[in-house]
Amino acid sequence: MTASDDPQMIRRAAMDLLARREHSHAELERKLARRFGDSELIAAALVQLADENLQSDERYAQSFARQRIQRGYGPLRLRQEMRQKGLDEAEVSRALASLDVDWQAVAAEVYHKKFGDAEPQDLKDKSRRLRFMQYRGFSSEQFSHLME
Numbered sequence: 001m002t003a004s005d006d007p008q009m010i011r012r013a014a015m016d017l018l019a020r021r022e023h024s025h026a027e028l029e030r031k032l033a034r035r036f037g038d039s040e041l042i043a044a045a046l047v048q049l050a051d052e053n054l055q056s057d058e059r060y061a062q063s064f065a066r067q068r069i070q071r072g073y074g075p076l077r078l079r080q081e082m083r084q085k086g087l088d089e090a091e092v093s094r095a096l097a098s099l100d101v102d103w104q105a106v107a108a109e110v111y112h113k114k115f116g117d118a119e120p121q122d123l124k125d126k127s128r129r130l131r132f133m134q135y136r137g138f139s140s141e142q143f144s145h146l147m148e
Contacts, residue, residue, distance in 0.1 A: 010036050010045045015054070022060040025050065026086020061087050061095035072110040075103055077137020107143040110136055120147055 014032060017023055023031070025046055032042045049055040061082060068078055075096060082092045111133060120126035126147055133143045 007041050007045060010038075010041055011048070014045055014049055018049070018055060022063045023055065024057050024060045024086045025055065027060075028055065030086075057087055057091050058094065060085075061091050062098060065095050065099055069099070069101060069106060072106070072113070072136060074107060074110075074133075074137030074139070074142065075101075076139060077135075080137070103138065103142045104145075107133065107138045108146055110138070111143055111146045 010032060013035060014028055017028060017031060028046055028049075029039075029042060032045075033039060036042060046055065064082060064085065065078055068081065073081075078096065079092055082095070083089070087095075111129070114132060115129055120129055129147060130140075134140075
C-alpha cells in the first residue's frame with residue numbers, strides 16, 4: 001500500500017481542508033483527486049465525512065451564500081457560482097430560501113456604494129450601470145427603480 005492509497009491520509013487531508021473552511025463534496029473530491037489517485041478511496045472517505053456531518057453541502061451552500069451576499073452579489077450570480085462549485089439546483093434553492101434576504105435592499109446598497117446618489121448622466125452611463133448590476137447578479141426588477 002503506497003501513501004496515496006492510505007485511507008487515513010485521504011481522510012486527514014480532507015479534514016485539513018475542512019478545518020480551514022466549508023467545502024462542497026465536489027470541491028473536496030476535486031482537490032483530493034489532485035493529490036491522491038484512488039477515486040474509490042476518496043469517495044469512501046467523503047461519504048464517511050458526510051455521514052459524520054463533518055462535511056455538508058447544505059452548510060457549505062449557506063456559508064457561501066452569506067459570504068457572497070456580504071460582498072454585494074445578487075441571487076442570479078449566487079446560483080451560477082454555486083452550480084460551478086458542484087451544488088445541485090435543489091441545494092442552491094434551499095440555501096437561498098433559508099436566507100431571509102431583501103434583494104432590493106442589497107441591490108440598493110451595492111448601487112449606491114458604486115455610483116452614489118447621482119443620477120445617470122446619459123444613456124451610455126445608464127447602460128454602464130445596468131451592466132454592472134447585471135454582472136453582480138441582480139435582476140432588473142431588483143434595481144431598475146434606482147436608475148429612475
